Amino acid sequence: MIHARGLTKRFGEFTAVDGIDVDVLRGEAFGFLGPNGAGKSSTMRMIGCVSPPSAGTLRILGMDPAADGPAIRARLGVVPQQDTLDLELTVRENLLIYGRYFGLSRALVRERADELLDFVQLTDRAKDKVEPLSGGMKRRLTIARSLINDPEILLLDEPTTGLDPQARHTLWDRLFRLKQRGVTLVLTTHYMDEAEQLCDRLVVMDKGRFVAEGSPRELIARYSTREVLELRFRADEDISVYGEKLAGLVERIEVLPDRLLLYTDNGDRTTEEVHARGVRPAGTLVRRSTLEDVFLRLTGRTLVD
Amino acid sequence: MTAATREPSRPTRDGSAGLLARVIALPPISPRRAGYLVERTWLITRHTWLIIVSGFFEPLFYLLSIGIGIGALVGTVTVDGQLLDYTVFVAPGLLASSAMNGAVYDSTFNIFFKLKYAKTYDAILSTPMSAADTAAGEITWALLRGMFYSAAFLLVMLALGLVASPWALLALPACLLIGFAFAAVGMAATTYMRGWQDFSFVNLAVMPMFLFATTFYPLSTYPEPLQWVVACTPLYHAVELVRGLTIGLVDASLVVHVAYLAVMGLLGLRVAAGRLEKLLLR
Numbered sequence A: 001m002i003h004a005r006g007l008t009k010r011f012g013e014f015t016a017v018d019g020i021d022v023d024v025l026r027g028e029a030f031g032f033l034g035p036n037g038a039g040k041s042s043t044m045r046m047i048g049c050v051s052p053p054s055a056g057t058l059r060i061l062g063m064d065p066a067a068d069g070p071a072i073r074a075r076l077g078v079v080p081q082q083d084t085l086d087l088e089l090t091v092r093e094n095l096l097i098y099g100r101y102f103g104l105s106r107a108l109v110r111e112r113a114d115e116l117l118d119f120v121q122l123t124d125r126a127k128d129k130v131e132p133l134s135g136g137m138k139r140r141l142t143i144a145r146s147l148i149n150d151p152e153i154l155l156l157d158e159p160t161t162g163l164d165p166q167a168r169h170t171l172w173d174r175l176f177r178l179k180q181r182g183v184t185l186v187l188t189t190h191y192m193d194e195a196e197q198l199c200d201r202l203v204v205m206d207k208g209r210f211v212a213e214g215s216p217r218e219l220i221a222r223y224s225t226r227e228v229l230e231l232r233f234r235a236d237e238d239i240s241v242y243g244e245k246l247a248g249l250v251e252r253i254e255v256l257p258d259r260l261l262l263y264t265d266n267g268d269r270t271t272e273e274v275h276a277r278g279v280r281p282a283g284t285l286v287r288r289s290t291l292e293d294v295f296l297r298l299t300g301r302t303l304v305d
Numbered sequence B: 001m002t003a004a005t006r007e008p009s010r011p012t013r014d015g016s017a018g019l020l021a022r023v024i025a026l027p028p029i030s031p032r033r034a035g036y037l038v039e040r041t042w043l044i045t046r047h048t049w050l051i052i053v054s055g056f057f058e059p060l061f062y063l064l065s066i067g068i069g070i071g072a073l074v075g076t077v078t079v080d081g082q083l084l085d086y087t088v089f090v091a092p093g094l095l096a097s098s099a100m101n102g103a104v105y106d107s108t109f110n111i112f113f114k115l116k117y118a119k120t121y122d123a124i125l126s127t128p129m130s131a132a133d134t135a136a137g138e139i140t141w142a143l144l145r146g147m148f149y150s151a152a153f154l155l156v157m158l159a160l161g162l163v164a165s166p167w168a169l170l171a172l173p174a175c176l177l178i179g180f181a182f183a184a185v186g187m188a189a190t191t192y193m194r195g196w197q198d199f200s201f202v203n204l205a206v207m208p209m210f211l212f213a214t215t216f217y218p219l220s221t222y223p224e225p226l227q228w229v230v231a232c233t234p235l236y237h238a239v240e241l242v243r244g245l246t247i248g249l250v251d252a253s254l255v256v257h258v259a260y261l262a263v264m265g266l267l268g269l270r271v272a273a274g275r276l277e278k279l280l281l282r
């Protein structure tokens, strides 16, 4: 579906995407993870055929964006990072006219618009102007809009940023159903739980390059341990002192502003060893490793800063 | 994808005609897709039709105040040896100017807002619509709206007995051409604007043309060198074209006016489409 080799995007001197290779297969859910400025959106825009690559090859649905942009875009659904809704139109009109841009008949567009409004639970706002909608509602409308042409590939740039937890879960459920219907999903996210829930495969991006690639499970196995012991301390304590005290206890220790993360295969045993070294944290928590830990390891940063 | 598209390649001949053909060669435009953008504006207009209707009154007020009010003081003007009532003389000037004003307004303020703030075009270009389709669609709307004003104004002229010739029927398509020329150039200029402050340049171009490009008095009023300057301005050609038609002074010079405006429009459209693509597809 998507095939890229050495894909590069430069803005003047600055290289935002630095020669990445990707293949996304039909029906797959593929995720781009990375800190701010990693080049996720730049990559998505190139895939969406609204930003010409500076170098490398890119094939989408077997076609070249430079030559067949309109034909490719006809089969894509796009949720940009920032909503680009038509503020001069009502909620329903936004869907109607967007469908028309794809050359769909008025009757078909009307039918789909009503279905999609229902799908994102905005039916009762159909006649309202877009401007006064809440951020989450606008996001949902953008998502509905991206589906108006029944796309084969759906590009979602941080789809659930700004949604409340309930809306996020509903959206995940909808996306999961789309995937079951065979729609290929490509998404970027800052939420690890989102990536673990939705993605079959993902890449971690940093400074325009891929730093890791695989399924969520593989990445955790490769870059983290089975369990993580979190030690919390009081705010007035100097955490790095404890970090030094515990050095060598486990394979890797991560020092965060408010806590220590100890990567271990047996959290309970490590807890005992911590106590044995005379360290008395205010709280301890043993949890399973998540993608968040992978991310921290690979980029040295937490995701949401 | 099967829509008729205009091929960008034109036969290349030698000489200036061939060069001109290449300079104004347009990127492919799908009339069908351009039409979708007109549909968008039509949807919006249904909410704001009152604003549209109000635009008709400005030239009408000019006609009443200058044409009839000042006309009573001036009496008559001589054009090509023909004695004309001042109102008959000035009405086509106002018609052509209002076609210009409407097109410029539509293609500068409105488009700048959509381009810079509303992100309207970012959304549109992620569909099969191209930048050229979008530019053509916006200009088409400006034309349709302008045509509505021109037709209404022509009817008023007819009612007031200011139409001297059946050629006046052609004043309507002439106004369309004027609208096209100014909308295309206006849109092209808008793509270069950095902020609202740059719009004072639009007024700086439009206002003097309105006042001095033979809208209110004939070219012969000026001394020879100034006549040449005035004859270079686009509004001069617009006014002379419409005036020739409504007073029935039809000669070969009208062809020159038509050609001037057509080339101006095609050039503008081409620049606008190219610039939109540069600005939006980064």
Ligand SMILES: Nc1ncnc2c1ncn2[C@@H]1O[C@H](COP(=O)(O)OP(=O)(O)OP(=O)(O)O)[C@@H](O)[C@H]1O
Pocket (backbone or CB within 6 Å): A011, A014, A015, A016, A034, A035, A036, A037, A038, A039, A040, A041, A042, A043, A081, B282
């Ligand atoms: N149009 C542009 N002109 C110049 N620089 C740009 C442009 N778009 C993006 N960049 C730069 O490219 C880099 C990558 O940006 P991009 O938007 O792809 O990051 P991102 O991974 O999506 O980040 P975020 O998580 O904050 O959305 C940034 O440093 C940004 O400043």
Ligand SMILES: [Mg+2]
Pocket (backbone or CB within 6 Å): A040, A041, A042, A081, A157
């Ligand atoms: Mg981004």
